[in-house]
Amino acid sequence: MQTPINPRDIRIHWLKKVGPLAGLGGMILVLSVISPDFLNTSNVFNVLRQISINALLAFGITFVILTGGIDLSVGSILALSGALTAGMLAGGMDPWLAILVSLTAGAWMGAANGVLISKGRVAPFIATLATMTIFRGLTLVYTEGRPISYDNQAFSMLGKGYFLEIPVPVIWMGFAFAALYFLLKHTSFGRHVYAVGGNEEAARLSGVRTDRVKIGVYTISGLLASFSGIILTARLNSAQPTAGASYELDAIAAVVLGGTSLAGGKGWLIGTLIGSMIIGVLDNGLNLLNVPSFYQQVVKGSVILVAVLLDRFQKN
Amino acid sequence: MQTPINPRDIRIHWLKKVGPLAGLGGMILVLSVISPDFLNTSNVFNVLRQISINALLAFGITFVILTGGIDLSVGSILALSGALTAGMLAGGMDPWLAILVSLTAGAWMGAANGVLISKGRVAPFIATLATMTIFRGLTLVYTEGRPISYDNQAFSMLGKGYFLEIPVPVIWMGFAFAALYFLLKHTSFGRHVYAVGGNEEAARLSGVRTDRVKIGVYTISGLLASFSGIILTARLNSAQPTAGASYELDAIAAVVLGGTSLAGGKGWLIGTLIGSMIIGVLDNGLNLLNVPSFYQQVVKGSVILVAVLLDRFQKN
Amino acid sequence: MEPYLEMKGVQKSFAGVKVLKGVDFSLLSGEVHALVGQNGAGKSTLMKVLGGIYPKDGGRIRVRGKERAIVSPRVAASLGIGIIHQELNLVPQLTVAENLFLGREHIIDGWPVIRWRRMREEASSLLERIGVNINPARRVEELSVGQQQLVEIAKVLSMKAEILVLDEPTAALTHRETKTLFETIRSLKSQGTGIVYISHRMEEIFRISDRITVLRDGEIVSTRKTVETDMDELVRMMVGRKIKECFPQKRPRLFGEERIRVENLSRRGMVEGIHFSIRAGEILGLFGLMGAGRTETADLLFGVRRKDSGRIWIDHEPVRIRQPRDAIQAGLTYVTENRKGNGLLLSMTVKENLSLPHLTSLSFTGVIHRHREEALARNLVRRLSIRTNGTKQQVGFLSGGNQQKVVIGKWLARRPKVCILDEPTRGVDISAKKEIYQLMNRLTGEGMAILLISSDLPELLSMSDRVLVLHEGRPADFFSKEEATRENVMTAATGGGRKVANSH
Amino acid sequence: GLVGCSAKSDLEGGKPQEKKVKIGLSISTLNNPFFVTLKEGAEKAAQEAGAELIIADAQDDTAKQANDVEDLIQKQVDILLINPTDSQAVASIIESANQAEIPVITVDREAEGGNVLSHIASDNVEGGKMAGEYILEQIENEGTIVELEGIPGTSAAHDRGKGFHEAIDREKGVQVVASQPANFDRAKGLSVMENILQSQKEITAIFAHNDEMALGAVQAIQAANQDILVVGFDATDDAVKAVKEGSLAATIAQRPADIGKMGVEVAVKAANGEKVESFYPVELEMVTKP
Numbered sequence A, B: 001m002q003t004p005i006n007p008r009d010i011r012i013h014w015l016k017k018v019g020p021l022a023g024l025g026g027m028i029l030v031l032s033v034i035s036p037d038f039l040n041t042s043n044v045f046n047v048l049r050q051i052s053i054n055a056l057l058a059f060g061i062t063f064v065i066l067t068g069g070i071d072l073s074v075g076s077i078l079a080l081s082g083a084l085t086a087g088m089l090a091g092g093m094d095p096w097l098a099i100l101v102s103l104t105a106g107a108w109m110g111a112a113n114g115v116l117i118s119k120g121r122v123a124p125f126i127a128t129l130a131t132m133t134i135f136r137g138l139t140l141v142y143t144e145g146r147p148i149s150y151d152n153q154a155f156s157m158l159g160k161g162y163f164l165e166i167p168v169p170v171i172w173m174g175f176a177f178a179a180l181y182f183l184l185k186h187t188s189f190g191r192h193v194y195a196v197g198g199n200e201e202a203a204r205l206s207g208v209r210t211d212r213v214k215i216g217v218y219t220i221s222g223l224l225a226s227f228s229g230i231i232l233t234a235r236l237n238s239a240q241p242t243a244g245a246s247y248e249l250d251a252i253a254a255v256v257l258g259g260t261s262l263a264g265g266k267g268w269l270i271g272t273l274i275g276s277m278i279i280g281v282l283d284n285g286l287n288l289l290n291v292p293s294f295y296q297q298v299v300k301g302s303v304i305l306v307a308v309l310l311d312r313f314q315k316n
Numbered sequence C: 001m002e003p004y005l006e007m008k009g010v011q012k013s014f015a016g017v018k019v020l021k022g023v024d025f026s027l028l029s030g031e032v033h034a035l036v037g038q039n040g041a042g043k044s045t046l047m048k049v050l051g052g053i054y055p056k057d058g059g060r061i062r063v064r065g066k067e068r069a070i071v072s073p074r075v076a077a078s079l080g081i082g083i084i085h086q087e088l089n090l091v092p093q094l095t096v097a098e099n100l101f102l103g104r105e106h107i108i109d110g111w112p113v114i115r116w117r118r119m120r121e122e123a124s125s126l127l128e129r130i131g132v133n134i135n136p137a138r139r140v141e142e143l144s145v146g147q148q149q150l151v152e153i154a155k156v157l158s159m160k161a162e163i164l165v166l167d168e169p170t171a172a173l174t175h176r177e178t179k180t181l182f183e184t185i186r187s188l189k190s191q192g193t194g195i196v197y198i199s200h201r202m203e204e205i206f207r208i209s210d211r212i213t214v215l216r217d218g219e220i221v222s223t224r225k226t227v228e229t230d231m232d233e234l235v236r237m238m239v240g241r242k243i244k245e246c247f248p249q250k251r252p253r254l255f256g257e258e259r260i261r262v263e264n265l266s267r268r269g270m271v272e273g274i275h276f277s278i279r280a281g282e283i284l285g286l287f288g289l290m291g292a293g294r295t296e297t298a299d300l301l302f303g304v305r306r307k308d309s310g311r312i313w314i315d316h317e318p319v320r321i322r323q324p325r326d327a328i329q330a331g332l333t334y335v336t337e338n339r340k341g342n343g344l345l346l347s348m349t350v351k352e353n354l355s356l357p358h359l360t361s362l363s364f365t366g367v368i369h370r371h372r373e374e375a376l377a378r379n380l381v382r383r384l385s386i387r388t389n390g391t392k393q394q395v396g397f398l399s400g401g402n403q404q405k406v407v408i409g410k411w412l413a414r415r416p417k418v419c420i421l422d423e424p425t426r427g428v429d430i431s432a433k434k435e436i437y438q439l440m441n442r443l444t445g446e447g448m449a450i451l452l453i454s455s456d457l458p459e460l461l462s463m464s465d466r467v468l469v470l471h472e473g474r475p476a477d478f479f480s481k482e483e484a485t486r487e488n489v490m491t492a493a494t495g496g497g498r499k500v501a502n503s504h
Numbered sequence D: 001g002l003v004g005c006s007a008k009s010d011l012e013g014g015k016p017q018e019k020k021v022k023i024g025l026s027i028s029t030l031n032n033p034f035f036v037t038l039k040e041g042a043e044k045a046a047q048e049a050g051a052e053l054i055i056a057d058a059q060d061d062t063a064k065q066a067n068d069v070e071d072l073i074q075k076q077v078d079i080l081l082i083n084p085t086d087s088q089a090v091a092s093i094i095e096s097a098n099q100a101e102i103p104v105i106t107v108d109r110e111a112e113g114g115n116v117l118s119h120i121a122s123d124n125v126e127g128g129k130m131a132g133e134y135i136l137e138q139i140e141n142e143g144t145i146v147e148l149e150g151i152p153g154t155s156a157a158h159d160r161g162k163g164f165h166e167a168i169d170r171e172k173g174v175q176v177v178a179s180q181p182a183n184f185d186r187a188k189g190l191s192v193m194e195n196i197l198q199s200q201k202e203i204t205a206i207f208a209h210n211d212e213m214a215l216g217a218v219q220a221i222q223a224a225n226q227d228i229l230v231v232g233f234d235a236t237d238d239a240v241k242a243v244k245e246g247s248l249a250a251t252i253a254q255r256p257a258d259i260g261k262m263g264v265e266v267a268v269k270a271a272n273g274e275k276v277e278s279f280y281p282v283e284l285e286m287v288t289k290p
């Protein structure tokens, strides 16, 4: 009784995926016409490097949002991890060890979110809002409100270096994307992430350990936030106590621009990458075009709105 | 065939309502023991005045959250309305007219959110994130990045004055609470707000004009944000372009602390008032106890978490 | 007589698939017109077009002689069209009274202020009219599915619709409520209301309808006067071939070892002191009136809710079940009564739904073996004749009955020891029902024990080897196959039976 | 060396107090090393003077500052030190302290209203001007300049920009080719500068409204292998180090520790009934490579 897959279904599917890409394409087109510097190789790598931090955060948040959650604490985890790393480096610790410690700390912070949300049944918004405040406070306590500088050229290369002309952060972003894509698409954990977001009760009744899945996604998010904190610290040769403030909003915007639904259960990682690029290209373009500062926010908000609206419009 | 109402149900219902109140009571108890200044009449009015801005924002957001939405733009609407008011007063406009224009502008900004969300089918988080950026940008454009001062003592009384020893903003808060409570509890609009949040499809099938309800709640939220912007401007004798930044987070926290579910359909306005008080008492207490500022954030986040967790714990 | 309602050549496609291929349908004043057909035939879709939920792609609709464009549920309501949809459409957080008058609240003249007392009183009398006694101040989420269905019925009755559509209204009702509903339908009929009645229960169709229209694959097969047709002909028209006897031949009653034993299962305020055991190959029927605690019993067994007390043995081994995962590992499976609420992942594909409980065995070091997953899904789709555009079709777009098959199907890939089926044939068409019955027999033949919860009394009586009846959360009586007659079971369910403490 | 001069505090060694003075300090934000240093200067002075210091952090929010000051009034402090988030809005806040008859001293930023006993500050407009003049001098009145702005709408961003433009706008040979906000943030300073470098090929000098942004810009310039004169503001430890290394040309030092220290000293003096001046200037100084 099986009817064959409908060609239109495929088209819709394709459109859904192509929506954000079309938005990005449009922006690139416009910018390359009005700003001759935009499509230089060097600027392309520049934009890619700039988005790497946001993209890493957004990748993690994609997992969280797919389960129907949200993570507002990533900016604070970024700052605390960065501060820890810089502090350890300044104290002369081996860079690899420092990285390991920081990543572990980030993963634990994420896991704490996950436990609060799954075992404590606290709404994700409020749980991560509270930990956002706590982790930021801890960063201030740890740094005493001042940047921590260190001097370690080898470590700095993680953020500043190039590998075959490609900026190292872009390579990290590529690796993270590939690994997470696989995790989401080809493993049972990935499937459970979608299941928990789609219908948590049904997932639980099917034997999915929903609590573990939730703890898992927040841990991933924390780990990636920590990783981006490390890269940022490497790039800046220092860690700022205020680093990453309100980064969560840009990261969430990237996820949603990429077509992932905030209700959970629906979305994809490539979309997030594209969403991140939209935001990066936008920021870059505003700078290249020297848009006056007060107008930048107006333009940025409007472009995001138009992108989302176009996407909706296309799908109908 | 009627099943009697389960006594356990009633207890749960009651506990749910009493949960936040107990949290507030506990905090008040602790504070009045360790800080002798805390329970002075003057400090009580002081706290009430301090929460009035947050409470007004949170009242509006309660409506939005009850429909299952969210409003991140309230802080920016507050700023833009405040700036408009101060600008008009500085230009010598009649205060009442200035207020009317500002409130109208706030309502329109809120309505714009509502239209984007209902007609444009943009996710509330992303729509109001975009407008938050846009309205903030417009505030900067309008103020040219500078505070706007005015001189109008009569108007200032709206924020600074006292009526029978009660600070005027507290009276506004009381009025707004009474009106909104009635609206939510005793009008069909109020019921529709719950219905849209509880089961939008069912509401639609029952003939509820869900789009109108949504536009309605965002309009209310915008109106209240604008109102609090006016009060703040009156209180400070001037309007800051950066006013209200990140106020949305405290307002949302107040709503959730009060027991309203972010999933929509469940919640109550008294809870929001209590939630607002919890945050206000906390801020006040941290100051009175002279908690070092870096630790304040840690403590504040932790107390919010504990309050929410206790609430969950009680309900089980 | 001019028909109240006339639909001509109505067409509707989803994503390019024609679901309604030019359907003609009419409804006279004071008639009950039954609409029947297999799962996915397009019955609900036709009614949703009428209700202004889906825009039609072609055709005309005339209401009381006038051609109308029904663009929204509001317009439908204003034309006197009232619909009870197949899926429950209530707001769980609101009270019964608030739901009954949602969108049409009683307000003080000229003011948008609700008249609470009037609403509560009217709600009470509405509920009374259909013979239910539910406190209108209760919140809907606290009601059982059956009670919710009654609230829906009361709601649509209160709209004083002239055209009333009931899309499987009895699926969640027991005999008693069904009887009252039919009385109500008869009285509405005599007042001139036209009623479209959709059901998969053939005896109901013959009891209540005046005319029957058969829909197959989006086309009308035939419209007959009820008195001029019979069950066999109807089934043949629906399925396109002959189907004999609905309940399959019972296999010889040879039971094996005890597979599950339950002692003193309780949860305060819900159920108390449930005892039973089921042997390999045996089907134990669990009966009770609405709210008697059947679903609750199943939930406690499977670890969906925490029990206050109760011990469980599987194959003589004591097991600790604290969450569904434990139950699954112990060899239990559970087909829940609320497929949308907790049975399905509506936004995911048929394949993903079917494979969800088996991902561990389908993957190696966490990586899913795609081909094996696809093979599993295809196999189940074929075995259960699930009507779908493919294994990648989104489950939310399947018809109700086909969704139900997916819910059952997802458990069948593994070999469970005990299977709990809560209303497994709710909303399932006659041929699919037969498949499910055969499946149950095959599973018991393989040594599985089944706990069958069903409000469909004929189904329960003919499929069960023994019947346990609950009354107000306690075991009321226990019957062997021979004792389990309609009368005995109903008497026990209404509280008139001999009380039993132990039903092993 | 140090350009400009420094004011030496003449308030040291006040006589021992009979009662412990209770000072409230409402500070605009502690998310910024500048104010952290100011706060530490104040704390140290309070300890030395045996005074009790209660600090509230307004987190750059005027309304929170209003609340903080009210809370401090509730605490019945003897005297208030206010570091305004905003010079105009603080007026009505000061009025409420006046009503409670608690004397107010402003630090770092001035108040445009209310009854203020004394003011201790350096001048941001002046600092912007110094930066502009220094740049003109170094580039010999010719070249293209980039301005990295602070958080739009903050007084520091506004005042420094104002002073800077006062200095350079009349010079025909120089041109500001880009003015972009980088929010006082190092990471943002880096990415904004990277972007500007993509379109502006020949930049002679950069003025950043604070050191954090300046240091971010330095990273971008180094990565692009360019040689551009960068001037920052604040003289944070990192910036002073960068000046020594030569990657940063100069930074304007505000001596926040001195501002904090003098604030407390003046407060103690006033609380003890001694007469105080209405203005104690804390000189700016320019830190450059020796």
Ligand SMILES: Nc1ncnc2c1ncn2[C@@H]1O[C@H](COP(=O)(O)OP(=O)(O)OP(=O)(O)O)[C@@H](O)[C@H]1O
Binding pocket: C014, C015, C019, C037, C038, C039, C040, C041, C042, C043, C044, C045, C046, C086, C387, C397, C398, C399, C400, C401, C402, C427, C429
């Ligand atoms: N929103 C939709 N999108 C895509 N396909 C749909 C949608 N709604 C229904 N369909 C498809 O239309 C067909 C008819 O579905 P419909 O619900 O009308 O069947 P039905 O006759 O009511 O069946 P049942 O007896 O199972 O309720 C099915 O194949 C279903 O998959």
Ligand SMILES: Nc1ncnc2c1ncn2[C@@H]1O[C@H](COP(=O)(O)OP(=O)(O)OP(=O)(O)O)[C@@H](O)[C@H]1O
Binding pocket: B003, C141, C142, C143, C144, C145, C146, C147, C172, C270, C288, C289, C290, C291, C292, C293, C294, C295, C296, C297, C337, C455
């Ligand atoms: N979530 C809930 N909260 C409160 N009471 C509930 C809840 N779910 C069920 N109940 C009540 O528990 C009792 C048992 O319900 P249950 O669903 O187990 O009945 P049932 O016998 O399965 O009936 P049905 O035929 O409706 O499935 C009913 O009185 C019902 O109202």
Ligand SMILES: O[C@@H]1[C@H](O)[C@H](O)CO[C@H]1O
Binding pocket: D032, D034, D156, D184, D209, D210, D211, D233, D234, D254
């Ligand atoms: O003076 C301070 C610092 O320079 C800081 O960098 C920004 O805020 C200003 O007020």
Ligand SMILES: [Mg+2]
Binding pocket: C043, C044, C045, C086, C167, C399, C400
């Ligand atoms: Mg149907």
Ligand SMILES: [Mg+2]
Binding pocket: C144, C294, C295, C296, C337, C422
């Ligand atoms: Mg049941």
